[in-house]
Amino acid sequence: MYDFDLVLPASVAEAAAAMKADGAQALGGGQTLLPTMKQRLASPEVLVNLSGLSELVGVSSASGTLSVGGATTHAQVASEASDFPGLADLANHIGDPAVRNRGTIGGSLANNDPAACYPAGALGAGATIVTDKREISADDFFVDLFETALEEGEIVTGVNFPIPDVSNYQKFVQPASRFALVGVFVARFGSTVRVAVTGASNGGVFRWSDAEAALSKDFSADAVNGLAIAADDLIADLHGSAEYRAHLIGVLTRRAVQAAS
Numbered sequence: 001m002y003d004f005d006l007v008l009p010a011s012v013a014e015a016a017a018a019m020k021a022d023g024a025q026a027l028g029g030g031q032t033l034l035p036t037m038k039q040r041l042a043s044p045e046v047l048v049n050l051s052g053l054s055e056l057v058g059v060s061s062a063s064g065t066l067s068v069g070g071a072t073t074h075a076q077v078a079s080e081a082s083d084f085p086g087l088a089d090l091a092n093h094i095g096d097p098a099v100r101n102r103g104t105i106g107g108s109l110a111n112n113d114p115a116a117c118y119p120a121g122a123l124g125a126g127a128t129i130v131t132d133k134r135e136i137s138a139d140d141f142f143v144d145l146f147e148t149a150l151e152e153g154e155i156v157t158g159v160n161f162p163i164p165d166v167s168n169y170q171k172f173v174q175p176a177s178r179f180a181l182v183g184v185f186v187a188r189f190g191s192t193v194r195v196a197v198t199g200a201s202n203g204g205v206f207r208w209s210d211a212e213a214a215l216s217k218d219f220s221a222d223a224v225n226g227l228a229i230a231a232d233d234l235i236a237d238l239h240g241s242a243e244y245r246a247h248l249i250g251v252l253t254r255r256a257v258q259a260a261s
Helices: 012-018 033-038 074-080 085-092 097-102 105-111 118-125 209-217 242-260
Strands: 005-007 024-027 046-049 059-062 065-069 128-131 135-137 142-144 156-162 166-173 180-189 192-198
Touching: 012 046, 024 105, 059 074, 065 105, 074 085, 074 097, 074 105, 085 118, 085 166, 085 180, 105 118, 105 156, 118 156, 118 166, 118 180, 118 192, 166 242, 180 242, 192 209
Parallel strands: 005 046, 024 046
Antiparallel strands: 059 065, 065 156, 128 135, 128 156, 166 180, 180 192
């Protein structure tokens, strides 16, 4: 590891001010940032630690919305998001216990790893990402691989999830990393269904519109039969071909619908 400055702000306002420094980087649970720093793939000059800010931690629900603080760990979401069991179950299967007790929802969303679980949950639920400057809909937040709509120095302070009638997340685990080789989150709000896919696309998390249209008419696993997703822009690597991932998307979507039903 190389030399860097560590800032321990006492409030979000102090954190935002510290983020204006040259080479500043927000630090959540550090599950991605610290390993990349050790590998010299990232070299921030200043780390602004958000994990000690109590105002960014917690899970609450009111008026059909689940609100999660940006520095809330995966383990806390898993244990406290009982009003949104689909999201709680998603959080409970991220990584391993060490990762779940350190990693944060804000850090995961801001990093936008193409195989991370939370982007599928946020996009599938139609969540709103709250920052120290504004609110961003999940449909506008995820831009590309490791790229989001966040501006330089902007901090994820929380996430507001509309609570669906039913939901489920199915994840085909890459056993070495515990990331999703493919993951599918399905959420039904009345007659409207959202389907978000992670781990599969070269462009990161995305919505499967054909499946959404079919499931909005008939929320059953059979409604997805016969639907196929093009493999053209899907990830192909040593863990699975693009065609294999395309097949998994259909399989996991049907499983998610069955489990949610």
